Structures are given as structure tokens and as C-alpha cells.
Amino acid sequence: MSVAKEGPKKITTHVLSEMKMKGEKIAMLTAYDYSIAKIVDKTGLDVILVGDSAANVMAGWETTLPITLDQMIYHAASVVRAVKRAMVVVDMPFGTYQGNSKEAVASAIRMMKETGADALKLEGGQEILESVKRILSAGIPIMGHLGLTPQSIHKFGTYAVRAKQEDEAKKLVEEAHLLQEAGVFGIVLEKVPAVLAEKVAKELTIPIIGIGAGGGVDGQVLVIHDMLGINQDFSPRFLRRYHNLYAEITGAVGNYIEDVKSHDFPNEREQY
Numbered sequence: 001m002s003v004a005k006e007g008p009k010k011i012t013t014h015v016l017s018e019m020k021m022k023g024e025k026i027a028m029l030t031a032y033d034y035s036i037a038k039i040v041d042k043t044g045l046d047v048i049l050v051g052d053s054a055a056n057v058m059a060g061w062e063t064t065l066p067i068t069l070d071q072m073i074y075h076a077a078s079v080v081r082a083v084k085r086a087m088v089v090v091d092m093p094f095g096t097y098q099g100n101s102k103e104a105v106a107s108a109i110r111m112m113k114e115t116g117a118d119a120l121k122l123e124g125g126q127e128i129l130e131s132v133k134r135i136l137s138a139g140i141p142i143m144g145h146l147g148l149t150p151q152s153i154h155k156f157g158t159y160a161v162r163a164k165q166e167d168e169a170k171k172l173v174e175e176a177h178l179l180q181e182a183g184v185f186g187i188v189l190e191k192v193p194a195v196l197a198e199k200v201a202k203e204l205t206i207p208i209i210g211i212g213a214g215g216g217v218d219g220q221v222l223v224i225h226d227m228l229g230i231n232q233d234f235s236p237r238f239l240r241r242y243h244n245l246y247a248e249i250t251g252a253v254g255n256y257i258e259d260v261k262s263h264d265f266p267n268e269r270e271q272y
Contacts, residue, residue: 008085011046013119013141013185016087019046019218020207026219028209029227032058032075036224038082045086047209049121049221050076052091052151057225064150065094069107076115089143090117094151097122097131104131108140121188123149125175129182136183144179146172147213148191161212163192176200176208188221189213191238212238 009015019026028047031037032054040048054075055067076090090111097104108120119141122128132142147162156162163169173196176187186207189197194214201208201217210217222239225231229244259265 010085011087013087016046016186016207017205020205026207026209028219028221030054030221030223030225031079034078034082037079040224041083041086046219047221048079048083048086048088050079050088050090050117051223052093053223057223057231063153064091065153067093069093069096069111073111073114076111076117080116087118089119089121090115091121097135098124098128098151101130101134104128105134105138108135109138112140119143119185121145123151125171125178129178132179132182132184142184143209144176144184144187145190146175146179146187146192147189147197150190159191161191161193163196169193169196172196173200173203176204180204180206189217191236212236 016026026046028049029040029045030049030051030053031040032050037048050072052064052067052072054071055061055064058075059067059071061067072090072093076088080088092104092107092111096107111117111120120135121143122132122135123145125144125146132144135142148156148159150159153159163172169192172189172192176189179187184206186209187200187204188209188211189200190210191212194216197208197210197213198216207218209219209221211221223231226234226239227242229241229246230249232246256265
């Protein structure tokens with residue numbers, strides 16, 4: 001009698017909570033398309049973030065603000081079709097949840113129905129709390145995002161480290177607690193002092209994922225184009241490049257051009 005093989009254990013909000021309790025770090029990266037998502041999912045990555053950073057690395061916009069709900073749905077659905085194990089979290093784009101909680105829940109429901117994603121990520125604290133609660137009431141898991149929130153870049157006017165001053169640090173801790181009390185399953189802390197991020201991770205029971213927030217949090221996230229060295233124009237202190245695909249791609253394309261120009265490609269074995 002044949003026995004069906006068990007597939008890889010799907011990462012859920014419950015699994016992430018268990019990982020925090022056990023002290024097991026959570027590994028998270030962005031992906032925006034089927035092919036890359038399929039590769040990274042097979043590595044054992046815990047969480048794939050379909051980030052609104054697609055506006056920057058996929059579409060060439062200077063900020064994350066221009067990307068639309070339709071475009072995020074396209075990227076998210078492409079990723080979900082490739083993934084079997086990792087949890088897929090999708091950024092709600094700018095303008096789909098700020099200021100109007102009814103519109104927020106409608107956008108969130110559409111995102112979940114049309115993509116098959118596991119959860120959504122929203123930037124902000126007190127000012128978006130009503131939207132967070134409405135979306136959660138629809139049974140949709142939410143990951144929060146505090147610290148540097150790129151959708152508010154025009155408000156801040158800079159990508160500098162956030163919450164260095166005592167009053168802003170206190171506000172961040174308070175808002176992290178508010179989000180946890182509302183029911184979010186985790187929070188991303190971006191570009192905040194390591195000591196502050198560690199304090200939040202210790203005080204809260206939900207997983208805290210850092211990007212430029214030191215090693216005292218429960219996990220890390222990076223943009224895949226940055227960590228693979230595809231994007232050479234972005235070099236913050238927190239970024240560790242694990243490869244230089246920019247050099248490999250330009251080298252491969254250069255070889256291809258040379259082979260075409262010299263009549264070396266295609267050879268007799270490469271034609272019908």
C-alpha cells in the first residue's frame with residue numbers, strides 16, 4: 001500500500017508564535033514574482049513579504065507610494081502560486097487603509113480573495129488602529145510596521161533612523177503595545193535603535209521582525225534585490241549583501257552579446 005508523503009509544514013501565525021517562544025529566529029525576505037518565490041520557498045525561508053518595495057525595485061519609482069492595489073494583487077497572486085511552505089504576507093499599499101476604515105476592510109478582503117495570501121501588513125500605529133481592528137474583525141491576520149514607515153516618507157522628509165529621541169521612542173513602545181492588544185500577530189520594526197527594538201521584543205509576546213533594528217529582535221527581513229546584490233544603489237549600514245548578482249548578470253549578458261556578434265551562438269548543437 002502506498003503512503004502519501006507529507007509536504008513541508010506550512011508556516012502560520014501560530015508557528016511564528018511558537019518560534020518566538022522557543023527563541024528560534026524568523027527569516028523573512030521579499031519576493032514579487034513566481035520564479036523567485038518558488039526558489040526562496042524551497043530554501044526553508046519562514047516568511048515571504050510581497051512588499052510595496054516592488055514600487056522601487058520592480059517599477060523604478062523613487063518611493064513606495066505610487067504602487068496600486070491592483071498592482072500589489074498581481075505581485076501577491078504570482079508569489080502565492082509558487083509557495084508551499086513559507087507564510088506569505090502582503091503589504092497594503094498607500095491609500096488603501098489610511099483614513100477610511102470601511103475602505104480599508106474592503107481593500108483587505110479583496111486582497112485576500114484575489115491573491116490567496118496568508119496575511120497583510122499595514123504601516124502605522126494609533127492613526128490606523130480603527131482600520132486594523134476592522135480588518136482583524138473580518139478574520140484577516142495583520143502584521144504591523146513601526147519605526148521608519150516608508151509610506152509616510154513625505155511626512156518625515158527623510159529615511160533617517162527613527163525613535164532616537166525619548167518622546168518618539170516612548171510613543172513607538174506604546175503603539176507596539178496598542179497593536180498587540182488590537183490583535184496583530186507580529187510587528188516589523190524598521191530602522192530604529194537596536195536597544196529600543198530589543199526592549200519592544202522583550203515586552204511583547206508577538207514576534208518582532210527587524211530591518212535595521214539590531215539583533216535583539218525575533219527575526220530579520222531584507223529586500224531580496226538588495227541582499228543578492230542586484231540593486232547596487234542602496235547601501236545602508238544594516239544591509240549585508242550575500243551575493244553580487246549585478247556582476248554575474250552583466251557578465252553573462254556580455255558573454256551572450258559577444259557570442260552572438262562573433263557567430264558563436266547558436267552552434268550546430270543548438271539548432272534544429
